[in-house]
Amino acid sequence: MSAPAPLSAPLTAAPTKVAVLGAGSMGTTFAMVLADAGCDVTLWGRDAAVLDAVDRTHRNEKYLPGVQLPAMHGTTDPAVALQGASIVVVSVPSQVARATLASMKDLVEPDAVVVSLMKGVELGTDKRMSQVIAEVLDLPDERVAIVSGPNLAPEIAERQPTATVVASRSEATAQRVAAACWTGYFRPYTNTDVVGVELCGAVKNIIALAAGMAQGRGFGWNTIATLITRGLVEITRLGLALGADAATFSGLAGMGDLTATCASPLSRNHRLGKHFGEGLTLEEAIAATGGTAEGVKSSQSVLELARAHDVEMPITAGVVDVLAGKLPLSELAATLLARPQKSEVAG
Ligand SMILES: NC(=O)c1ccc[n+]([C@@H]2O[C@H](COP(=O)([O-])OP(=O)(O)OC[C@H]3O[C@@H](n4cnc5c(N)ncnc54)[C@H](O)[C@@H]3O)[C@@H](O)[C@H]2O)c1
Numbered sequence: 001m002s003a004p005a006p007l008s009a010p011l012t013a014a015p016t017k018v019a020v021l022g023a024g025s026m027g028t029t030f031a032m033v034l035a036d037a038g039c040d041v042t043l044w045g046r047d048a049a050v051l052d053a054v055d056r057t058h059r060n061e062k063y064l065p066g067v068q069l070p071a072m073h074g075t076t077d078p079a080v081a082l083q084g085a086s087i088v089v090v091s092v093p094s095q096v097a098r099a100t101l102a103s104m105k106d107l108v109e110p111d112a113v114v115v116s117l118m119k120g121v122e123l124g125t126d127k128r129m130s131q132v133i134a135e136v137l138d139l140p141d142e143r144v145a146i147v148s149g150p151n152l153a154p155e156i157a158e159r160q161p162t163a164t165v166v167a168s169r170s171e172a173t174a175q176r177v178a179a180a181c182w183t184g185y186f187r188p189y190t191n192t193d194v195v196g197v198e199l200c201g202a203v204k205n206i207i208a209l210a211a212g213m214a215q216g217r218g219f220g221w222n223t224i225a226t227l228i229t230r231g232l233v234e235i236t237r238l239g240l241a242l243g244a245d246a247a248t249f250s251g252l253a254g255m256g257d258l259t260a261t262c263a264s265p266l267s268r269n270h271r272l273g274k275h276f277g278e279g280l281t282l283e284e285a286i287a288a289t290g291g292t293a294e295g296v297k298s299s300q301s302v303l304e305l306a307r308a309h310d311v312e313m314p315i316t317a318g319v320v321d322v323l324a325g326k327l328p329l330s331e332l333a334a335t336l337l338a339r340p341q342k343s344e345v346a347g
């Protein structure tokens with residue numbers, strides 16, 4: 001499963017020890033990728049029955065039914081997971097990342113790189129996950145990385161060909177994390193634009209909610225393509241205002257992930273939007289979807305970020321209003337289409 005080792009890699013090197021925090025669908029899937037790439041992986045989670053099964057039978061039937069995982073450890077004890085781990089991967093819902101990491105702060109090895117798989121923005125602080133990680137664990141930029149891209153967990157778990165972006169302000173750190181998760185089916189590219197890569201991951205969930213809502217109301221591909229294209233404009237506008245690199249938005253973490261999430265029924269954000277568009281209440285749609293749909297909570301934080309930087313994000317604002325019950329979904333399309341005429345390329 002592993003990609004060929006780079007020529008410079010010592011042939012006798014001990015496997016990289018990695019802790020993955022969060023045993024849901026993405027945490028477990030990425031643990032699989034890391035183990036397939038040759039790492040010594042310990043998956044941490046709260047559910048003793050799940051982690052016991054991961055440890056003994058290398059299966060997580062709750063989140064990845066039918067998937068046989070490679071050899072890895074499972075534990076509910078963060079000290080066991082984190083001891084000796086030179087890479088720590090965080091894959092809990094964004095809104096609990098701060099509390100989860102704070103409870104483990106003293107257990108993280110002093111030289112470990114901490115990697116976020118999370119695609120959300122914290123409510124209340126409007127901080128990206130790399131900011132939360134650096135703040136809670138008191139880490140310099142070179143010890144923080146992000147993995148983001150068109151990475152629907154159920155497809156990766158089938159070992160379907162997939163690419164991703166590993167972003168860190170330090171190219172060396174990004175390369176180190178990329179080497180740890182490079183397999184024959186999973187290809188990481190590096191990027192130093194942490195702001196852009198993280199914003200792409202968080203905002204595409206909001207656009208996917210809108211795409212799902214449109215589909216739920218019976219609209220077709222013209223509408224979805226419009227949401228994807230104008231959604232990318234919104235993401236780019238916000239990213240550029242926050243100092244991101246324009247090239248990121250046409251890459252895997254940008255256009256790539258936006259397309260996958262807006263088009264695929266495997267996306268929880270897309271599914272939740274569709275349930276809502278079909279007439280369920282928000283609570284019913286959340287229950288019917290299952291799993292973490294980050295866009296519901298992050299939409300509020302993203303809109304606050306946009307307003308703080310004087311950035312126009314009409315789709316995001318519309319989704320926020322609809323979810324808050326301030327705008328009937330039946331009026332969202334008309335509201336967006338009636339906005340003042342403008343040039344497509346004027347920004
Ligand atoms: N599933 C995907 O396809 C996918 C792909 C890329 C990125 N992500 C991102 O990964 C992150 C995790 O998503 P997921 O798909 O694994 O979600 P999930 O809903 O499948 O699993 C979430 C996990 O977090 C645990 N959890 C919930 N509350 C917790 C708490 N208070 N403390 C500790 N653990 C808690 C749950 O028990 C569960 O194990 C999200 O930010 C998501 O956007 C998901």
Ligand SMILES: O=P(O)(O)OC[C@H](O)CO
Pocket residue numbers: 119149150151152153205208257260261266267268269270292293294
């Ligand atoms: O299921 P979603 O909507 O959280 O999307 C999963 C991944 O982020 C797709 O890349």
